[in-house]
Amino acid sequence: MKVLHVYRTCYPETKGGLEQAIRYICKGSGEQGISNTILTLGSENKEYDFEGSRIIVIKKNLEISSNGFSFKLIQRFRQLSKEHDIIHYQYPWPTGDLLSLFAYKKPSLVSYQSDIVKQKLLKKIYQPLEQYFLSRVDRIVASSPQYAQTSENLIKHRNKVDVIPLAIDESTYPEIDDGVVTTWKERVGRGFFLFVGVLRYYKGLQYLVEAAKISGLPVVIAGDGPEREALQDYIKQHELTNVKMxxxxxxxxxxxxxxxxxxxxxxxxxxxxxxxxxLVEAQMFGKPIVSADIGTGSSYVNKNGETGITVPPADGALFAQAMQQLANDDELCQRLGQRARERFNKEFTAKRYADNYIALYHQLTTSS
Incomplete structure (x- = not known):
């Protein structure tokens, strides 16, 4: 079986969460005899093999709102769609929707990662193509039951929606020596509340620093992004020596x-x-989680009272209370952390992730 994956980027070209997800599908299915090709965009034309997958990078000609395009991409995609048994798209990526118009008739699926929330004007322009694309693919994969039940697009196409939660591969994480831990301990201490991620507008980090201000508890924020300066200004203004970026x-x-x-x-x-x-990474490390319940996949990963504590979104005071609850109860922390690790083992391993996609690939080829 040959599967063509189509997305604007891939691992190891870039190393974000979705790129890793595609990597785990290809790596896991490749170990079971499936041949994977990834067609993507980049700064130059090139082709190489990585972890058993064929990666084809087409030089990008232009980009609008993080949506790259190349005329050569259409020609190469059409050729590859003829050679492969299944086409696997990722959403949202409008260029992928456009490419689907040029595909040979093959079984297809799309991994639906997120609704388009911020670019409302462009969304209106793009909507006819989006709806045509979603109506044509054979299966749509949501990353959580919560998202499948609350996304308008997924509700509209519920008769062909599957749920396969995202995952990570523990074997890809490095083993570190004591020196690295000691260096960080000298810099930030230990027993702090940790955030790791890109500092974006939807991350709610203003409520985290507010919670740190209220509680006085130690917080470490690791990552960079557009919200960095605003967070630094707040920390400086309120003299939050307990928050380290x-x-x-x-x-x-x-x-x-x-x-x-x-x-x-x-x-x-x-x-x-x-x-x-x-969140899945934190569970892999056996850590309890404090998160906001926003009714998406994050609410699926962190279960209130089982793997951590959830609070209503955009409320620094309640977030501070939840942090304080963990700070005051080491036994609770240990119990929630242990259950978090158990949930990771059951739900979020790369093997489980790849196996579910392999089963779906077989369903598509046998029913076509």
Whole structure:
């Protein structure tokens, strides 16, 4: 069986959460005899093999609102669609929707990662193509039951929606020596509340620093992004010596910070946060989580009272209360962290993820 994956980027070209998800599907299915090709865009034309998958990068000609395009991409996609048995798209990526118009008739599916929330004007222009695309693919995969039940697009096409939660591959995380942990311990201490991620508008980090102001508890924010300056201004204005922003970190640094932390905090307050792969990472490290319940995949990962504590979104005071509850109860932290690790083992391993997609691929080829 040959599967063609289509997305604007891929691992190792870039190393975000979705790129990793595509990587795990290809790696896991490749180990079971499926041949994978990834067609993507980049700064130059190139082709190479990675972890058993064929990666074809087409030079990007232009980009509008993070949506890249190349005329050569259409020609190459049409050729590859003829050679493969299944076409696997990712949403949202309008260029992928456009490419589907040029595909040879083959079984197809799309992994639906998130609704388009912010670009409302462009969404109206794009909507006819989007709806045509979603109506033509054979299956749509949501990343959580919550998203499948609350997304207008997924509700509209509920008769062909499957749910396959995202996952991570523990074997890809580095083992670190004690020196790295010691260096970070000297810099930020231990027993802090950790956030790791891109500092974006929907991450609700203003409520996290407000919670830190209210509670006085130690918080470490790792990552960079558009909200960095606003957060730094708030921290300076309120003299929050208990909040440390450490910027972008390596994978080794991330392991060290999780090792030293008491719990993971995830204050995302808008539906733009469709899942939150960093929550799964925290569970892999056996850490309890404090998160906002926004009714998306993040609410699926962190179960209130089982793997952590959830609070209503956009409420710094309630977030502070939940943090204080964990700070005051080491036994509760240990119990929630243990259950978090158990949930990771059951729901979020890369093997489980790949196996579910393999089963879906077989369904598509046998029913076509």
């Amino acid at each position: 450490v910027g972008f970190i390596s994978e080794e640094d991330k392991v060290a910070l999780h090792t030293l932390s008491k719990a993971f905090v995830f204050p995302s307050h808008l539906r733009s946060e469709a899942f939150g792969i960093s």
